Amino acid sequence: MxxxxxxxxxxxxxxxxxxxxxxxxxxxxxxxxxxxxxxxxxxxxxxxxxxxxxxxxxxxxxxxxxxxxxxxxxxxxxxxxxxxxxxxxxxxxxxxxxxxxxxxxxxxxxxxxxxxxxxxxxxxxxxxxxxxxxxxxxxxxxxxxxxxxxxxxxxxxxxxxxxxxxxxxxxxxxxxxxxxxxxxxxxxxxxxxxxxxxxxxxxxxxxxxxxxxxxxxxxxxxxxxFDENLFRGIPKPAPVDRNRPVRFLFLGQLIPRKGIQHALEAISRIPASQATLTLVGMMGIPREAFAPFADRVEFIPTVARADVPAIMASHDVFLLPTYFEGAGIVLYEALAAGLALIQSRNAALAATPDTGIVLDAIDTDHLHAAMVELVENRDKLDHFRAHAQAEAQNYTxxxxxxxxxxxxxxxxxx
The missing domain is CATH 3.40.50.2000 (Glycogen Phosphorylase B;)
Structure with a gap:
């Protein structure tokens, strides 16, 4: 049939x-x-x-x-x-x-x-x-x-x-x-x-x-x-340079449901010398709400699917502190690109003890603490990234x- x-x-x-x-x-x-x-x-x-x-x-x-x-x-x-x-x-x-x-x-x-x-x-x-x-x-x-x-x-x-x-x-x-x-x-x-x-x-x-x-x-x-053809050829992630900021990425709909407010507030608490945040996608919050954080993040509007792997591979950690998600294919893509994960439990649980952090609660304090942990513990960050692509094979x-x-x-x- x-x-x-x-x-x-x-x-x-x-x-x-x-x-x-x-x-x-x-x-x-x-x-x-x-x-x-x-x-x-x-x-x-x-x-x-x-x-x-x-x-x-x-x-x-x-x-x-x-x-x-x-x-x-x-x-x-x-x-x-x-x-x-x-x-x-x-x-x-x-x-x-x-x-x-x-x-x-x-x-x-x-x-x-x-x-x-x-x-x-x-x-x-x-x-x-x-x-x-x-x-x-x-x-x-x-x-x-x-x-x-x-x-x-x-x-x-x-x-x-x-x-x-x-x-x-x-x-x-x-x-x-x-x-x-x-x-x-x-x-x-x-x-x-x-x-x-x-x-x-x-x-x-x-x-x-x-x-x-x-x-x-x-x-x-x-x-x-995830679309393996898009991510074919992504090299194994190298250890993060200890002398540069950790590069965090938030990609997808930039809306409260996905916790964009927590990402913005958390990065504002971390010195620019220690961490950066890139936002990729359609801006779904009012201009007035985004304005106080505009100088602290890099914003890239919606891009073609074919451009996503390179953007991901140029970062270290993917953020998804979402409140409500059907699954989160973007989490599988992040693993395939060699990123560590910081995510909530309200999505597919793609993060494992070897690949990232699952937040105990969805709020700015918990997200900030997880981000700081990876900024200060580069060995743990390298461990998560080194295991990411192998974990992605569970979502081929x-x-x-x-x-x-x-x-x-x-x-x-x-």
Missing amino acids: KIAVFHPGTQHSWQTATAVQQLGLLEFYATSIFYKPDEWPYRIERYLPTKLRGKLRSEFRRFEHPALDPALVKTIGMYEWIERIAARAGFQELSVKLDLMGNKRFSQFLEREIRSERPFALWGYNSSSLESFALAAEHGRTRILDRTNGDFRVYNRMMAEIMDRYGAYFPVGRERIADWVIERDDEEYAQSDVIVVGSEFARQTLIDGTRDTAVAERTRVLEYC FTRYRDNIASLITEIGVN
């Missing part, structure tokens, strides 16, 4: 589709954004001025997946691009509306495939699978829901507590997830035969949030993987593919 993988955006869906393809089970991969140089809108880059072409090419490269057979990829619509532009411009409400419109059109696009006589199961992602799963249920197709986040009831409780202390870091309108989103999530849970999440933390939030034994019984932990694509194969066998896909 084959499987159709679909996601109107990206997430790690392209890795799932590639794994299913290598197992010889991919019916098709449906998405909105997939880089095909000879198709619209991607071919527009060849007609632009050199400088603008380079910027657009950098954006397109984020959606380049050469391992996937283009003949098995179905793409539709421009909603995802328009939604991304709106989000980058700060029009959050418009972005949400465009997302809903795009998801609805995407489900209509899939309807013909689901109604066909061809036997295949569906592997969809949270917030974009409800309509397709409901129709698939009518046609007796197995539905696998890949929940890349934890349950948003738990998220709202956590964010409410953080708002009390760090409200200035939250953009207006992003304090909580709306009730209608959570209600839709519950419907997706109900329409799913199996729910997969990327970490035990995420699984526990579904159990705590829904208090539904049926959801708990259907939920499995399927650890994600091959391991992920084999785990998918085991899951398919376990659940008996129809």
